[in-house]
Amino acid sequence: MSENLKTIKEIADEIGVSKQAVWQKIKKESSIDLRQFTSKKGNTVYVNVDGQKAINTAFLNKTSTKKRQRKDFVDDNVDNSVDGNPEGNEEILFLRNLVSELQSEKKDLHKLLDQQQRLALQDKKVLEEYKSEINELKALKMPSQETxxxxxxxxxxxxxxxxxxxxxxxxxxxxxxxxxxxxxxxxxxxxxxxx
Structure with a gap:
């Protein structure tokens, strides 16, 4: 395997996010057509240098971050430079992006938890209905086989x-x-x- 190729996991580790966050970013960003940047060996997807750059750019893209900042009510007018260092802005944008991704995942988890709780209540209700039906059938006192x-x-x-x-x-x-x-x-x- 060429040293230029990396797995999604390796790219995610370099950026400091999860594999799922990378896949979500690829799905959200219409500019990344992963098929042209990847090759597959077995079940593992390898991304070439151009694909790696596209993914890194997507995570550092200011416009997508600004959209997410507005969505999450982050004030874009605050000076985010770190000690007057413009490179610190990229780091802050990256961290904001990471926070928004985590918030999005948290919302999804809350939705799933709510669904699971609703299903558990439905199951409990159905189980209680079955129990009452069984008790009603027992109350009929059909002659037992033993008798x-x-x-x-x-x-x-x-x-x-x-x-x-x-x-x-x-x-x-x-x-x-x-x-x-x-x-x-x-x-x-x-x-x-x-x-």
Whole structure:
């Protein structure tokens, strides 16, 4: 890789902002068409020297900073020179830009937090509605399966007992029938002395 190429992270570190701030700046600045300044290797985007200059310029651009200063009610008429050093102005503008970026991110985070809280309340409300519906269904007191099984079990036992009685009666009748048949059977003459 050429030494001239840098990642967005490296550029962000040099400027002193986050990677997200660099990406937001690129999206906001219509003058930066990143495609002409970048190459991609794997998932990493590398920016050439011209792209790096464009990004640095965007962060130090006085007009975009002034728009943001007005939006955030910063007084542009105050002399911002540091000890009469005009280079200090660039540093102050950069810091103001950084502060405004952080304020913007903070507002976005507040919006997300509000949305999350609203969703949590909605979830809680739905959960309470489900709980009340479940309690209403329980209140209907539908016959439990256990009671039904006991009823079926008792019915089955009664039927089995009745069948056992019938079987015992039949067995008794069969025994009685065999005894009667044995008694009525004519005896052979040779079997008379055996008894």
């Amino acid at each position: 039904e099984f006991k009823h079926l079990d008792n019915q089955y036992k009664d039927e089995v007992n009745a069948l056992k009685e019938k079987l015992e009666n039949l067995q008794e009748q069969i025994k009685d029938q065999k005894r009667i048949e044995e008694q009525e059977k004519p005896r052979k003459w040779w079997g008379l002395w055996r008894k």
